[in-house]
Amino acid sequence: MKNIVRRIAGAQQLGIILIIVVLLVVAQAANPQALMPSNIVEILRSSALYFIGASAATLVLVGGGLDLSIGSVFAVGGVAAGIAMNAGVPWPLAILLALVVCGMLGLINASLITWVGVPPFIATLGMLFAASGIVIVVTGGTPRFGFPAAFTDLGQLNLFGIPLLVFYAVIIGVLAHVVLAHTVFGYNIRAFGGSAPAARANGIRAAQMNVSLYVISAVVAGLCGVLLAARVATADPGAGGTGFAFQVLAAVIIGGTSLFGGVGTIAGTALGALLFAVINNTLALTNTNPQWQNVATGVILVTAVAVDHLRRKRRFAVRSA
Amino acid sequence: MSTLQPTLELRGIKKTFGHVSALKGVDLAAYSGEVLAIVGDNGAGKSSLIRTISGVYRPDEGAILVEGEQQAFSNPAAARAAGIATVFQDLALIEVLDVATNMFIGQYPRRGPFVRRKAMEREARAFLDELGVSVASVRTEIGMLSGGQRQIVAIARAMRTGGQVVLLDEPTAALGVRETAQAADMIRTLRERGNAVIVVSHDMSLVFELADSIQVMRLGEVAGVRRRTDTTRDEIIGLITGAITGDRLTA
Numbered sequence: 401m402k403n404i405v406r407r408i409a410g411a412q413q414l415g416i417i418l419i420i421v422v423l424l425v426v427a428q429a430a431n432p433q434a435l436m437p438s439n440i441v442e443i444l445r446s447s448a449l450y451f452i453g454a455s456a457a458t459l460v461l462v463g464g465g466l467d468l469s470i471g472s473v474f475a476v477g478g479v480a481a482g483i484a485m486n487a488g489v490p491w492p493l494a495i496l497l498a499l500v501v502c503g504m505l506g507l508i509n510a511s512l513i514t515w516v517g518v519p520p521f522i523a524t525l526g527m528l529f530a531a532s533g534i535v536i537v538v539t540g541g542t543p544r545f546g547f548p549a550a551f552t553d554l555g556q557l558n559l560f561g562i563p564l565l566v567f568y569a570v571i572i573g574v575l576a577h578v579v580l581a582h583t584v585f586g587y588n589i590r591a592f593g594g595s596a597p598a599a600r601a602n603g604i605r606a607a608q609m610n611v612s613l614y615v616i617s618a619v620v621a622g623l624c625g626v627l628l629a630a631r632v633a634t635a636d637p638g639a640g641g642t643g644f645a646f647q648v649l650a651a652v653i654i655g656g657t658s659l660f661g662g663v664g665t666i667a668g669t670a671l672g673a674l675l676f677a678v679i680n681n682t683l684a685l686t687n688t689n690p691q692w693q694n695v696a697t698g699v700i701l702v703t704a705v706a707v708d709h710l711r712r713k714r715r716f717a718v719r720s721a
Numbered sequence: 722m723s724t725l726q727p728t729l730e731l732r733g734i735k736k737t738f739g740h741v742s743a744l745k746g747v748d749l750a751a752y753s754g755e756v757l758a759i760v761g762d763n764g765a766g767k768s769s770l771i772r773t774i775s776g777v778y779r780p781d782e783g784a785i786l787v788e789g790e791q792q793a794f795s796n797p798a799a800a801r802a803a804g805i806a807t808v809f810q811d812l813a814l815i816e817v818l819d820v821a822t823n824m825f826i827g828q829y830p831r832r833g834p835f836v837r838r839k840a841m842e843r844e845a846r847a848f849l850d851e852l853g854v855s856v857a858s859v860r861t862e863i864g865m866l867s868g869g870q871r872q873i874v875a876i877a878r879a880m881r882t883g884g885q886v887v888l889l890d891e892p893t894a895a896l897g898v899r900e901t902a903q904a905a906d907m908i909r910t911l912r913e914r915g916n917a918v919i920v921v922s923h924d925m926s927l928v929f930e931l932a933d934s935i936q937v938m939r940l941g942e943v944a945g946v947r948r949r950t951d952t953t954r955d956e957i958i959g960l961i962t963g964a965i966t967g968d969r970l971t972a
Contacts, residue, residue, distance in 0.1 A: 583834045591826055594815035601777075601813035602827040603798030662817035 413656055415707065416671045419700070423682045425536035431685040439681065441562055446688045447677035448569040449624045451670060453648040454655075455576035456620035456667045462580065464593035464661030466520040469527035470648060474640025477502050477622025481551075482544030482635025491551040495626055499619050505531060506618025510611040524614075528645065532699045534636045544635040555630030558683060565627060573618070577666035587609055589613070593661025649678055650697055654704045676701070726789050728753045728917035729805065729886045734783035736769055743769035745941040746783070751917040756908060758928040759921045761938030762961055767860055767921050770938065771890050774919070775807035776800030787886065798827070806884030810891045812875040816864035821845035823863055824878045826846070847882050852907065869900025878909045880914075887911050888919045890951060893927055905931060925954060937961055 426433035453470055460467045480501045484494035505527060512523040557564050580586040592599040592609045600606055621640075629635040655672030657664025669720050683689075736744040744766050745951035751757045761767050772778040774785070776794030785909075787794050787803050794800040797807070810906040814823050821842045830844065845859040854873045858864070863871060872892060879887050889908070894903040901924075908931055911918045922928055926937060929949060937944040937960040944960040959965030 478898075582836060582838070584829055584831055584836055585834065587822060587829055587836050590818060591815050591822070594817040595813075598811075598813040598815050599826070601797050601807075601809055603796070603801060604827055658817075662815065 410584070413668050413671045415704070416654060416668075416675055419441050420675055420678050423678045427678075427682040430650075434682075434685050437561075439685075441566075443571075443674070443677045443681050445563045446680065447673045448563070448565040449628060450648055450676065451569045451673035452572050452627070452645075453595050453621055453624045453644065454651045454669045454673050455573050455666055456617045457652045458616045458657050458664050458666055459576060459580060459589060460557045460653070461649075461657045462590040462593045462658065462661060462664040463609060464596055465513070465610065465613055466649075467509065467614060467617040467621075468642075468645050468649075468658075469505065469523070469524040469531060470617060471641045471643070471645030472530075472535065472629075473505055473533035473621040474625040474644050475504050475620045475637055476531050476626030478629035478635040478639055479535050479539055479544060479625075479637050480622075481626045482504045482547065482629055483538070485547050485551065486544055491548050493620065494551075498623050502622025502625075504613050506615040507611065509618065509718055512613035513614070514607045514610045528642070534643065541637055543637065543682050544629075545633055547629070547633060548633075550596055552630050552633045552686040555627050555632075563613045565631065567589045568627065573666055573670055580664075580666060585612070590662055593663075595662070647676065647697075649681075650701050654701055656708065658708070659705075725752055725960045726762055727751055727786075728788060729919070730784075730786040730789075731770075731774070732784045732786070734770070734780045734782050734785070736773060736778055742941050744773065747793065747938075747941070747943055749936060749943075751919050752933075753885065753917050754912055754915050755929050755933040756912050756918045756920060758932035758935045759919060759938060760923070760925075760928060760935060760957060760961060761944075763959075764940070766941040767930055767938055768890075769941075771807070771888060771921055774800070774805060774886075774888055775809075776805070801882060801884065804883075804885045805888060806879035806882045806886070807888040808872075808875045808879045808890065808892060810894065812871055815876055817862060818864075819860045819862050820849075820874055821859035822850070823874060824881055826860075826878075828882065834952065849877060850964075852877060852880070852910065854903065854907070861871040868895045869897060869903065870906055872896060872900065873907065876904065876911075880907075880911060880916075884916070884924065886917045888921075890921050892920060893922065893924055901927065925957070928957075939963060965967070 424434060433439050446515065457470065477498045481494045484497050485491055489497065507525055512518040513520050549661035557563060558568060575576050580589060588599070588604050588609060591602070592604055592606070596606060625640055628639055651672035652664070652669050653659060654675060655668030655670070657668060676697065680690070680693055683692055724954070727761060729749070729751040731747060731749040734744050734747045747766065747770060756811055759767055769778065770950065773780050776797040778800050779795065785794070787805065792803050794803065800807070813824065824845045825841050830840045842859050849856055849859070854877065856870055863874065866874070876889070876892065892904050896904060905927060908920065921930065926968065932949050934946060934948050935952065936946045937957060939961065949959065958966060
């Protein structure tokens with residue numbers, strides 16, 4: 401029992417939990433609807449897609465990589481599925497097709513990084529631009545709609561009063577957690593992100609690792625785009641973008657994942673994603689200018705990284721010397 | 722000893738980088754239950770030799786034999802699979818991961834796709850206890866250990882992989898007096914276990930304390946191989962600096 405208390409008190413994410421609780425209390429004080437089940441469900445629903453994207457991004461960052469292109473791959477996913485369905489392709493096949501296209505983009509990222517040696521930041525920044533441009537060119541900038549009801553149901557229906565999107569997020573989150581924390585692949589991700597040369601010296605293949613991570617990242621980003629298209633019954637070529645990419649990365653980093661690789665948990669990422677949804681929600685319920693969200697995001701992001709850095713410096717005295 | 726088959730044998734290893742010849746036909750023989758020290762000045766080819774044995778480099782020419790069987794290593798994993806465990810100078814440990822994970826990296830006990838965490842911790846603990854070395858907890862992150870403790874974990878990992886050949890690159894370079902003694906004890910343990918141990922070191926006291934034979938490298942060639950009992954520090958240093966002319970034939 402004492403052990404559990406100590407673990408909670410020592411948890412890296414205690415600060416985020418406290419901020420979330422404070423925000424909810426403030427929101428409740430301002431508006432008694434805040435803690436109603438319907439509002440809690442709304443918070444979960446609005447964080448679901450970010451959390452799904454952030455789960456994959458956690459794997460990439462822990463593996464020592466970075467994928468900025470998720471913003472435009474998001475749009476590619478939705479638009480590709482939309483175009484396919486408009487062309488009469490059955491919706492399950494259309495989704496599969498969209499995810500394959502996104503997976504190919506991830507493969508291009510991984511190839512540039514692994515075999516050409518382009519730094520991940522540059523390779524995926526290039527893909528962020530290129531893929532968003534292609535989506536606009538292909539669609540002429542106009543959204544696609546008129547999808548089968550079975551498809552839009554995927555993003556709109558509830559089960560036991562909870563949106564299906566939340567169930568997807570939980571399933572993908574649990575899956576990502578199990579992979580990262582308990583599988584050989586997850587151990588290899590952490591080893592590779594902790595020190596790529598040391599991992600290689602111990603027989604972990606860089607190429608295999610990069611291909612797996614960037615393909616997973618792209619497929620999951622594409623899936624988020626597909627799910628948004630289902631939810632709003634529209635495939636918007638301007639969906640996702642840098643807003644999605646940076647929001648996702650901010651959630652991952654606030655959740656305690658190191659930008660330098662090797663360290664991070666899906667539980668932390670879940671809290672990071674939840675925090676953003678709670679900030680938004682609290683601003684709305686207290687009738688505050690929603691632009692404060694960006695201010696809060698910036699301040700919390702920098703604070704989280706600064707606190708983590710200071711703690712690390714104290715802990716790894718040898719390392720920071 | 723010459724009648725025994727070497728555990729690890731190199732024959733005529735050549736390696737060039739552009740127009741620089743790092744290794745110009747190097748032979749080497751390491752025997753079970755013996756410590757072979759490799760010494761030489763900077764640029765003598767020690768690092769290239771280590772990297773060739775551990776599978777980081779592929780030699781341009783020559784043969785590598787383990788237990789008399791010819792091997793070709795395309796990467797460090799292949800060398801390890803052939804029974805060669807290397808303790809690199811930078812130790813190849815991962816600071817953000819714990820002791821147990823580092824000891825099993827790339828070779829985790831598994832059930833399907835899952836790592837058997839408890840079994841891994843138990844085995845790591847048992848192995849360190851057997852060696853009589855003190856590391857607080859196998860859950861401690863490597864980044865929190867001292868240089869000596871890291872060296873111990875790296876050596877323990879090499880011993881755990883069960884290679885017949887254990888290769889140590891400057892195992893005491895970063896260590897204090899007490900830690901050096903501890904590392905030396907572990908190297909003796911390796912020898913007693915019947916491993917063929919190869920130690921690259923600048924530290925002449927360590928070399929003369931531990932080695933059964935000493936191979937001197939100079940300018941990419943073998944300047945000489947001596948039994949420790951048949952040689953003196955002056956002779957070894959003479960071979961290293963070139964003051965004594967090398968005798969390739971003894972190699």
